[in-house]
Amino acid sequence: MSSETPTLPERHVKLFRNGRNQAVRIPREFELPGEDAVIRKDGDRLILEPAPKPSLLDVLATLDDLDEDFPEIEDRPPEPVDL
Numbered sequence: 001m002s003s004e005t006p007t008l009p010e011r012h013v014k015l016f017r018n019g020r021n022q023a024v025r026i027p028r029e030f031e032l033p034g035e036d037a038v039i040r041k042d043g044d045r046l047i048l049e050p051a052p053k054p055s056l057l058d059v060l061a062t063l064d065d066l067d068e069d070f071p072e073i074e075d076r077p078p079e080p081v082d083l
Contacts, residue, residue, distance in 0.1 A: 013024050026032070036051035 011027050011030070013027065015022055015024050017023070032048070032050045034050055037048055038051050039046060039048050041047070
């Protein structure tokens with residue numbers, strides 16, 4: 001049993017202009033998940049991949065700072081422990 005993703009047969013597609021950009025319609029069987037993708041060039045090939053999901057730190061960086069006053073917390077020494 002192979003863990004590789006099965007390859008879909010190739011399809012010829014039309015290129016067209018969308019303003020100053022060249023575009024291509026992606027057939028349904030080749031659709032990518034989500035709303036963002038990453039494209040890169042490898043020689044004469046264009047490689048289009050789903051954009052990686054943002055990390056938790058990326059998401060947290062988009063949040064506004066909290067504008068609250070937090071109460072002071074008494075910093076007591078730790079209680080002794082018998083080992």
